[in-house]
Amino acid sequence: MTEKRKLTLKDIAKELNISVSTASRALKSHPDISEETIRMVKEFAEKHNYVPNALAVNFRKNKTYNIGLIVPELVHHFFSTVISGAINAAKKRRYNVLVSQSNDILEDEITACRTMLASSVDGLLISISNETLEGEHIKTLIEEGKPVIQFDKISDLIDTPKVIVDDFEGAYKAVSHLIDQGYKKIAHIRGRLEVKNANERARGYKKALEDRGLEFDPEWVKVCSLINEQEGYDFAKELLEGKNPPDAIFCITDLVALGVLKFLKEKAVPIPEEMGVLGFSNWKLAEIVHPGLSSVDQHGYFMGETAANMLISILENEKELVNETLEIKTDLIIRDSTLKNPSIC
Amino acid sequence: MTEKRKLTLKDIAKELNISVSTASRALKSHPDISEETIRMVKEFAEKHNYVPNALAVNFRKNKTYNIGLIVPELVHHFFSTVISGAINAAKKRRYNVLVSQSNDILEDEITACRTMLASSVDGLLISISNETLEGEHIKTLIEEGKPVIQFDKISDLIDTPKVIVDDFEGAYKAVSHLIDQGYKKIAHIRGRLEVKNANERARGYKKALEDRGLEFDPEWVKVCSLINEQEGYDFAKELLEGKNPPDAIFCITDLVALGVLKFLKEKAVPIPEEMGVLGFSNWKLAEIVHPGLSSVDQHGYFMGETAANMLISILENEKELVNETLEIKTDLIIRDSTLKNPSIC
DNA sequence: CTGTTAGCGCTTTCAC
DNA sequence: GTGAAAGCGCTAACAG
Numbered sequence: 001m002t003e004k005r006k007l008t009l010k011d012i013a014k015e016l017n018i019s020v021s022t023a024s025r026a027l028k029s030h031p032d033i034s035e036e037t038i039r040m041v042k043e044f045a046e047k048h049n050y051v052p053n054a055l056a057v058n059f060r061k062n063k064t065y066n067i068g069l070i071v072p073e074l075v076h077h078f079f080s081t082v083i084s085g086a087i088n089a090a091k092k093r094r095y096n097v098l099v100s101q102s103n104d105i106l107e108d109e110i111t112a113c114r115t116m117l118a119s120s121v122d123g124l125l126i127s128i129s130n131e132t133l134e135g136e137h138i139k140t141l142i143e144e145g146k147p148v149i150q151f152d153k154i155s156d157l158i159d160t161p162k163v164i165v166d167d168f169e170g171a172y173k174a175v176s177h178l179i180d181q182g183y184k185k186i187a188h189i190r191g192r193l194e195v196k197n198a199n200e201r202a203r204g205y206k207k208a209l210e211d212r213g214l215e216f217d218p219e220w221v222k223v224c225s226l227i228n229e230q231e232g233y234d235f236a237k238e239l240l241e242g243k244n245p246p247d248a249i250f251c252i253t254d255l256v257a258l259g260v261l262k263f264l265k266e267k268a269v270p271i272p273e274e275m276g277v278l279g280f281s282n283w284k285l286a287e288i289v290h291p292g293l294s295s296v297d298q299h300g301y302f303m304g305e306t307a308a309n310m311l312i313s314i315l316e317n318e319k320e321l322v323n324e325t326l327e328i329k330t331d332l333i334i335r336d337s338t339l340k341n342p343s344i345c
Numbered sequence: 346m347t348e349k350r351k352l353t354l355k356d357i358a359k360e361l362n363i364s365v366s367t368a369s370r371a372l373k374s375h376p377d378i379s380e381e382t383i384r385m386v387k388e389f390a391e392k393h394n395y396v397p398n399a400l401a402v403n404f405r406k407n408k409t410y411n412i413g414l415i416v417p418e419l420v421h422h423f424f425s426t427v428i429s430g431a432i433n434a435a436k437k438r439r440y441n442v443l444v445s446q447s448n449d450i451l452e453d454e455i456t457a458c459r460t461m462l463a464s465s466v467d468g469l470l471i472s473i474s475n476e477t478l479e480g481e482h483i484k485t486l487i488e489e490g491k492p493v494i495q496f497d498k499i500s501d502l503i504d505t506p507k508v509i510v511d512d513f514e515g516a517y518k519a520v521s522h523l524i525d526q527g528y529k530k531i532a533h534i535r536g537r538l539e540v541k542n543a544n545e546r547a548r549g550y551k552k553a554l555e556d557r558g559l560e561f562d563p564e565w566v567k568v569c570s571l572i573n574e575q576e577g578y579d580f581a582k583e584l585l586e587g588k589n590p591p592d593a594i595f596c597i598t599d600l601v602a603l604g605v606l607k608f609l610k611e612k613a614v615p616i617p618e619e620m621g622v623l624g625f626s627n628w629k630l631a632e633i634v635h636p637g638l639s640s641v642d643q644h645g646y647f648m649g650e651t652a653a654n655m656l657i658s659i660l661e662n663e664k665e666l667v668n669e670t671l672e673i674k675t676d677l678i679i680r681d682s683t684l685k686n687p688s689i690c
Numbered sequence: 691c692t693g694t695t696a697g698c699g700c701t702t703t704c705a706c
Numbered sequence: 707g708t709g710a711a712a713g714c715g716c717t718a719a720c721a722g
Contacts, residue, residue, distance in 0.1 A: 006489075009715065010715075010716095018692075019692065019693045021692080021693065021694080021695095022692055024715095032692080037691080055715080056716045056717095058465075059400040059715080060698060061698095061717085062400060062698080064400065066443065074432065075425045075426050075429050077420070080420045083419055083444070084446065091445065096445070096461065097443065097444060098411065098441045098442065099428070099443075099444045101429065101433075117399075118399050120399035284630070285629070288574070353699060355699075363709085365700080366701075366702075366708075369700065369702090370707095377707060377708080378708080379708090382707080400699080401699035404698090404714065404715080405699080405700050405713095406701080
């Protein structure tokens with residue numbers, strides 16, 4: 001590194017025979033300073049390529065213009081979409097985003113929070129790990145005066161503003177659509193019992209069945225733990241080979257639905273005629289797979305933007321910190337995997 | 346925000362009737378300080394939950410322990426994998442990563458670089474946009490004393506250390522595999538002519554054909570611009586309907602290969618028997634799609650780790666800044682889409 | 691309109 | 707072993 005010593009205000013002041021404070025004010029076009037001095041200083045600064053020392057400014061102002069963002073997994077279509085939205089929103093307001101991942105491990109999440117704090121972000125956006133409950137590490141951040149906003153995977157035990165997807169409504173819409181299409185025996189491959197999003201989706205599923213007076217068989221609810229393709233495949237097998245096989249399967253996420261599709265294709269079950277399949281998240285793969293997978297879009301990009309803007313508004317004191325919860329509505333994306341009866345759509 | 350005033354060294358010093366410098370040194374177990382003072386200070390700090398003011402430390406040391414990372418696109422399997430690797434590697438060495446994206450737009454990349462500089466990262470990892478050529482904005486960073494490392498999408502006009510994938514070798518191995526499988530007329534749907542990675546892959550393709558004395562027809566080379574599924578679909582159509590249809594297609598990336606597969610399935614061309622299809626990048630979808638898509642794995646996670654470690658080594662002065670280029674070898678992942686002749690594998 | 695001064699919190703040299 | 711003091715670069719209150 002050439003490490004060309006950087007020009008400071010002091011240098012400018014000395015060079016122009018003015019004081020440091022005058023130079024500082026001139027660069028900000030402070031009203032006290034004469035037009036001429038301002039011009040002179042700015043010209044000099046421009047010419048010598050003066051860049052204020054950000055570290056010093058941050059220190060002085062006690063602000064970094066960095067916000068932290070922690071997700072369970074980075075290589076994940078939904079989360080990377082959220083990150084993308086958050087970064088773009090932050091960029092517009094001259095904030096940078098420090099990204100970290102917990103790998104769904106509490107220990108890693110705690111470390112990430114600590115490093116964030118140490119490298120002094122002004123605030124934090126977090127989607128918690130499956131293992132997080134009380135979130136002492138998050139409360140610590142808040143106590144240190146760093147505002148925190150939770151998004152997507154949240155804990156109600158941690159009192160912060162929240163941006164979430166309306167999972168209940170998404171599931172309700174999805175299952176209602178299956179019913180509209182004429183499916184009568186709808187199964188649900190759900191997520192873990194301790195995870196809020198999974199519970200909300202399951203609740204939406206149940207409610208839709210109830211509201212429409214459809215049969216419900218507890219055997220139709222399967223609980224994933226890893227939430228991967230293999231589980232989808234295995235549960236599809238279990239469901240189809242059970243005593244009371246369903247005629248549609250609503251899956252906690254697209255990846256699981258993919259496993260279901262795979263099993264059905266192997267068994268040559270016609271989709272959507274004899275079995276409807278519906279996913280959640282509307283990943284790229286839902287569009288790509290064959291037949292196209294109907295899914296619930298969670299608007300991840302918008303979620304990222306919203307959470308970032310919320311945080312920045314708080315940081316800029318545009319807005320008081322109230323622990324509101326913002327629910328983002330989902331969109332049902334209908335594709336071939338549930339279009340048994342296209343006319344009804 | 347409650348903004349509980351933070352404990353400073355001065356507070357500790359006053360409380361314990363020692364000087365600030367002693368307190369500072371004690372916390373670092375400086376050899377000059379007596380065991381007892383060290384114990385006392387540490388105990389007090391622990392008890393009162395002292396956290397050093399990172400801003401002040403950074404300012405003093407002229408170092409932030411943040412590194413910047415700019416990619417063309419965040420919602421992209423390969424890049425998010427790289428980011429994941431970089432973040433995890435950085436975390437191990439107590440660095441944080443500031444992530445930004447250029448959307449493949451030069452203007453956005455310049456802005457990102459500027460904001461990075463302003464929020465004072467210690468160094469930068471960058472994969473440039475398709476529009477970047479001279480990279481004045483990157484040179485500026487280097488002049489400001491911030492080391493930069495280019496990865497994946499690089500420009501030889503910008504003199505920095507680089508971490509890249511051995512695209513030539515990857516393509517060469519891929520095409521050689523097709524030849525081994527008995528394919529004789531191998532087409533290539535390639536990327537843009539101005540993009541280095543695309544050229545390297547095309548070079549590998551050509552070389553493999555030459556080395557094995559296979560036919561080459563210029564009609565077999567199609568140039569993508571958007572590099573998406575639709576282009577794959579369209580070019581597959583063109584190729585199959587051409588005068589001299591190929592019996593295998595090597596695609597610049599998995600997404601394009603997916604379009605090819607789609608067309609072939611529609612036309613009921615048996616894969617791999619009558620047409621081999623090979624992708625590049627080994628995205629999740631290659632594994633998921635049916636039939637499984639053979640692809641070239643670029644080891645994105647390792648690339649991210651490598652680039653981050655390289656940068657941090659420079660920042661920590663463990664290593665001189667030499668503008669070496671590190672080439673990561675690819676792995677050919679063979680799946681059903683090219684397994685015409687499994688015995689040979 | 692401009693300069694002087696103090697200080698942000700921490701590290702580090704130098705002196706005792 | 708410990709303390710005093712200077713200073714990193716910038717901002718801002720206060721004084722003229």
